[in-house]
Amino acid sequence: MLQNKKIGFIGSGAMAEALIDGILKANLVTPSQIIVNDISQNRLEHMAGKFGVLTTLSIKDTVKAADILFLTVKPQIINGVLDAIAPLLSPTTLVVSIAAGITIGILESKLIRIPIVRVMPNTPVAVGEGMSVLALGHYAGEENGELVLTIFASVGRAIIMDENAMDAVTGLSGSGPGYVFVLIDALTDAGVRVGLSRQNSLVMAAQTLLGAAKMVLETGEHPARLRDMVTSPGGTAIAGIHVLEQKGVRAALIDAVEAATKRSQEMGKKSHG
Numbered sequence: 001m002l003q004n005k006k007i008g009f010i011g012s013g014a015m016a017e018a019l020i021d022g023i024l025k026a027n028l029v030t031p032s033q034i035i036v037n038d039i040s041q042n043r044l045e046h047m048a049g050k051f052g053v054l055t056t057l058s059i060k061d062t063v064k065a066a067d068i069l070f071l072t073v074k075p076q077i078i079n080g081v082l083d084a085i086a087p088l089l090s091p092t093t094l095v096v097s098i099a100a101g102i103t104i105g106i107l108e109s110k111l112i113r114i115p116i117v118r119v120m121p122n123t124p125v126a127v128g129e130g131m132s133v134l135a136l137g138h139y140a141g142e143e144n145g146e147l148v149l150t151i152f153a154s155v156g157r158a159i160i161m162d163e164n165a166m167d168a169v170t171g172l173s174g175s176g177p178g179y180v181f182v183l184i185d186a187l188t189d190a191g192v193r194v195g196l197s198r199q200n201s202l203v204m205a206a207q208t209l210l211g212a213a214k215m216v217l218e219t220g221e222h223p224a225r226l227r228d229m230v231t232s233p234g235g236t237a238i239a240g241i242h243v244l245e246q247k248g249v250r251a252a253l254i255d256a257v258e259a260a261t262k263r264s265q266e267m268g269k270k271s272h273g
């Protein structure tokens with residue numbers, strides 16, 4: 001499906017790196033099918049050294065070479081990038097934007113009649129465990145959707161949803177690895193506090209999150225039922241959970257997702273103005 005197709009990236013920061021890492025590990029394409037653009041020569045040298053991909057400081061060369069063009073720059077500068085690429089795009093180039101908050105409406109107002117897929121992925125695509133949600137633009141056909149779904153499904157789970165869900169998706173799965181890394185770091189500190197080595201504690205914390213997540217996905221059981229299986233009457237787990245409830249951890253997580261969702265909404269409004 002992706003044979004002989006060139007994939008371009010405008011912006012080669014954290015998310016482009018994670019995505020390229022994942023799609024190369026999945027053997028979806030070869031490094032010579034990927035061309036990466038950035039304003040920083042240092043970043044390009046890093047990407048060429050790490051992955052063996054083609055790199056260029058020229059946005060024009062990237063757009064001209066790409067069959068599929070990923071927009072992986074910050075939302076704050078996307079307007080300038082859209083203005084730069086609009087006159088260079090061929091009508092058959094498929095544009096994939098992962099910019100948080102940037103709606104298909106904003107993208108299509110600058111890239112007239114271009115097939116566009118908006119995606120909200122997350123950084124675990126780097127290790128084949130991403131969660132990506134796609135929304136199709138008005139000029140993206142079914143085959144465009146299938147192609148982008150194939151790319152993101154090769155690096156984790158990928159689903160197509162209505163664009164209306166995108167801010168909430170950004171608040172939950174797009175930003176979610178950030179919350180989980182904080183949890184893992186905190187659990188590691190906790191292990192150290194009760195006398196474990198930092199090294200052991202980190203592995204225990206991360207593996208515990210991984211195992212619990214896998215149980216939810218593989219058993220299909222409600223998380224509350226799985227939690228009940230851990231809590232022996234009068235035992236240790238319920239003593240710990242009691243503290244989490246007292247400290248409002250559940251409400252803090254709900255508030256965090258809500259705050260990130262609102263931020264995504266604001267970023268979209270600012271770019272429109």
Ligand SMILES: NC(=O)C1=CN([C@@H]2O[C@H](COP(=O)(O)OP(=O)(O)OC[C@H]3O[C@@H](n4cnc5c(N)ncnc54)[C@H](OP(=O)(O)O)[C@@H]3O)[C@@H](O)[C@H]2O)C=CC1
Pocket residue numbers: 010011012013014015016037038039040043071072073074075077081098099100120121122123174175
């Ligand atoms: N990080 C994440 O977990 C996720 C990010 N996203 C989205 O992905 C996009 C990229 O995020 P992220 O990778 O974290 O951001 P980064 O800042 O790490 O990457 C953006 C890169 O683009 C470069 N850049 C800036 N201006 C230009 C330009 N005019 N042309 C080409 N390159 C340019 C930046 O250089 P410099 O740093 O020198 O400015 C930087 O290297 C954002 O829109 C974000 O919303 C979506 C899902 C998850």
Ligand SMILES: O=C(O)[C@@H]1CCC=N1
Pocket residue numbers: 100170174175
């Ligand atoms: O923080 C951000 O804006 C990006 C979008 C989702 C995750 N990181």
